[in-house]
Amino acid sequence: MKIPAKFENSISEKNFSHCSVCGADLIANNKDYLIEKAYKRFANNLGEELLFEIAVCFDCAETMKGELSKESLESISAFFQKKSFEQKQANPNPDPSILLGQCLLSGKNLCDMQEYQVYAHCRGGQLADHHSYYMLSDEIIEEIQELLSDHTRDQLQKFSDDNLGIPPELKKLFSNGDLIIL
Numbered sequence: 773m774k775i776p777a778k779f780e781n782s783i784s785e786k787n788f789s790h791c792s793v794c795g796a797d798l799i800a801n802n803k804d805y806l807i808e809k810a811y812k813r814f815a816n817n818l819g820e821e822l823l824f825e826i827a828v829c830f831d832c833a834e835t836m837k838g839e840l841s842k843e844s845l846e847s848i849s850a851f852f853q854k855k856s857f858e859q860k861q862a863n864p865n866p867d868p869s870i871l872l873g874q875c876l877l878s879g880k881n882l883c884d885m886q887e888y889q890v891y892a893h894c895r896g897g898q899l900a901d902h903h904s905y906y907m908l909s910d911e912i913i914e915e916i917q918e919l920l921s922d923h924t925r926d927q928l929q930k931f932s933d934d935n936l937g938i939p940p941e942l943k944k945l946f947s948n949g950d951l952i953i954l
């Protein structure tokens with residue numbers, strides 16, 4: 773299953789081929805990995821700006837998760853389960869073509885968001901399965917951030933500093949813990 777174009781590396785305009793953290797070849801090694809991209813949308817449908825993008829192999833994601841607090845990970849997981857259950861109740865047969873047009877956990881539409889993030893679980897240059905990608909709205913990301921302990925927030929901040937290469941002038945746009953590898 774082809775990875776949607778939305779998840780391409782914005783610089784090469786091709787699929788991510790290497791882990792942004794350890795540099796492992798994601799394709800040759802048939803690795804499982806996550807792609808995460810964050811966008812800011814301009815008012816009046818005047819387009820959008822990429823805030824950051826990253827591809828992380830599962831090995832690196834596991835290492836990173838090991839540094840987060842157990843409580844934070846459990847809270848995020850419980851939050852996901854609760855919200856996705858509510859969404860399934862509200863909309864039992866979601867149209868797969870809206871996976872990148874609607875927040876997975878709130879049902880909010882893209883046109884009502886000021887910021888959003890998209891995530892994909894891939895393997896060896898393909899989607900891991902048909903539905904292994906989704907979008908989260910600004911609102912939901914904020915709610916998730918509120919669930920994080922100070923320790924977890926610091927760790928995520930450190931991870932962003934080390935791996936995302938965000939220019940300092942943009943940093944003020946990010947609250948701690950904006951990066952959420954799920």
Ligand SMILES: [Zn+2]
Binds near residue numbers: 791792829831
């Ligand atoms: Zn890696």
